[in-house]
Amino acid sequence: MAWKNLSQNSLADGLIGHHEALEELDDVEALIDWSEIERLLKDIHNKSRGVQAWPPLMMFKALLLQSWYGLSDPALEKQLARDLLFRRFIQLGLSEGVPDHTTLWRFRNRLEKTGLCERLLAVINQQLSRRGLLIRSGEVSIIDASVIEAKQNRPGKGKDGRNTQDEEAGYNVKQGSDGKRKTTYGFKAHVNAEEDGFIKAYELTAGNVHDSKVFAPLLTDKEEEVYADSAYKSRVHDELLKEKGIRNRVLERAYRNKPLSAEQKRLNRINSSTRSTVERVFGVLKLHYGMAKARYLGIARNKARLGLMCLAYNIKRGVAIARSCQMSAQGNTV
Numbered sequence: 001m002a003w004k005n006l007s008q009n010s011l012a013d014g015l016i017g018h019h020e021a022l023e024e025l026d027d028v029e030a031l032i033d034w035s036e037i038e039r040l041l042k043d044i045h046n047k048s049r050g051v052q053a054w055p056p057l058m059m060f061k062a063l064l065l066q067s068w069y070g071l072s073d074p075a076l077e078k079q080l081a082r083d084l085l086f087r088r089f090i091q092l093g094l095s096e097g098v099p100d101h102t103t104l105w106r107f108r109n110r111l112e113k114t115g116l117c118e119r120l121l122a123v124i125n126q127q128l129s130r131r132g133l134l135i136r137s138g139e140v141s142i143i144d145a146s147v148i149e150a151k152q153n154r155p156g157k158g159k160d161g162r163n164t165q166d167e168e169a170g171y172n173v174k175q176g177s178d179g180k181r182k183t184t185y186g187f188k189a190h191v192n193a194e195e196d197g198f199i200k201a202y203e204l205t206a207g208n209v210h211d212s213k214v215f216a217p218l219l220t221d222k223e224e225e226v227y228a229d230s231a232y233k234s235r236v237h238d239e240l241l242k243e244k245g246i247r248n249r250v251l252e253r254a255y256r257n258k259p260l261s262a263e264q265k266r267l268n269r270i271n272s273s274t275r276s277t278v279e280r281v282f283g284v285l286k287l288h289y290g291m292a293k294a295r296y297l298g299i300a301r302n303k304a305r306l307g308l309m310c311l312a313y314n315i316k317r318g319v320a321i322a323r324s325c326q327m328s329a330q331g332n333t334v
Contacts, residue, residue: 025089027319033127034061040123044110054099059107060120061090062099067312070290073101108304117307118201124311125200128318140195141223143232144278145211146286147172148204148302150186151294168298170208187294189285189306192218193278197317199310204303216240225249227275230268251275285309 034057041056065086066076080086080098087094099107111117128134150169158164165185172184188209192201201218211231219226226246230253241248249271252264260268285291289309294302 022085022088024085027323028315029089031127031131031319031322032124032315036123036127037120040116040119044107044114044116054103054107056107058090058092059099059104060111062086062104063108063111063308064312064315065089066104067289067309068316070288072295073105076104077101108308109301112300112304112307117304117311121199121202121307121311121314124314125198128198128314131318131322133318133321134194134198134314135196139220139223140274141200141218141220141226142193142195142275142278143191143215143218143226143228144193144275144282145188145190145214146282146291147174147184147207148187148189148291149184149293150207151297153185166294166297168206169294170206172207187299187302188214189282189291190214190218191278191281191310192220193281195274195277196321197277197281198314199281202306202310204299204306206299212237219244219246227271229275249274281313285313289313 037060038057041060044056062076062080065071065079066073069079071079077098077100080090080092086092092098111120125134150166152164152166153169154165156164169186172186172188173181174184175181184207186207188205188207188211190203190205190211191199193199200220203214203217205214212234215228215232215237221244223246225248226241227249228251230251233250233253237250238248241250251268251271252260254260282291289312291306291309295305296302
């Protein structure tokens with residue numbers, strides 16, 4: 001399938017005045033080697049016949065915008081049509097139309113079905129590592145999970161009499177810091193982050209899947225030590241980490257008639273300071289990326305959304321660290 005040719009600028013593009021608001025994403029543009037991303041996406045439209053498709057790199061960058069600005073598919077379509085910043089970032093001229101929300105929806109699901117979300121995350125992390133922003137020597141993994149409320153989370157009956165709740169979600173019961181039990185019908189985002197807050201791996205399950213079930217799949221086998229809260233503590237995990245030669249920093253847990261010793265409490269306090277990094281990651285994803293509420297039905301579609309959030313988050317995290325390093329360097333030269 002051929003791609004639309006969007007390389008030529010129209011007269012209208014040449015009339016756009018300069019304004020710093022249009023350059024807000026230029027740091028993102030400069031940080032990533034987009035040609036490498038484009039090569040990875042080149043086979044996503046592999047049919048030899050049919051109407052010309054939107055270039056995959058343009059579609060991917062549009063989905064990054066969706067994550068950064070917390071937009072639904074219809075809202076993204078509207079924003080692409082009227083926002084000069086968005087058009088500049090995806091390199092779409094003013095004379096061009098925009099992909100409709102169903103096209104955006106299908107492209108995102110295609111990324112998940114082909115396993116490209118995970119591969120894109122790996123490629124972007126490799127680029128960040130080459131730039132010295134994501135440190136891989138002495139690699140640390142911090143594993144945790146966070147609940148996502150389902151799009152359709154309340155029981156009810158549809159026209160056919162069936163329950164309207166998302167059938168692939170599940171109930172999660174958690175005791176809050178105030179001691180009260182909170183029940184949420186939805187999903188769980190499972191994440192492996194490193195100590196600077198970059199996401200290395202992710203998974204999405206129904207809300208009733210225990211955190212510990214996704215512990216082993218999130219390991220990269222390159223880490224030297226692993227941090228996690230006490231929900232992940234078990235003899236099986238202790239033996240797994242020992243077998244892999246990974247230092248075990250999973251928080252100790254108390255059992256009935258077997259409280260924590262003073263030494264275990266001390267170690268938990270030390271390890272908690274590092275483990276809390278992943279909680280800040282979830283905080284950003286929920287507050288700024290809309291992760292707290294599912295936007296689609298089913299695990300596959302919401303996993304695709306989560307994967308793009310992780311990609312978008314890592315890119316913005318890389319930009320923030322690069323800016324900080326640049327400011328420090330400028331300060332040292334003054």
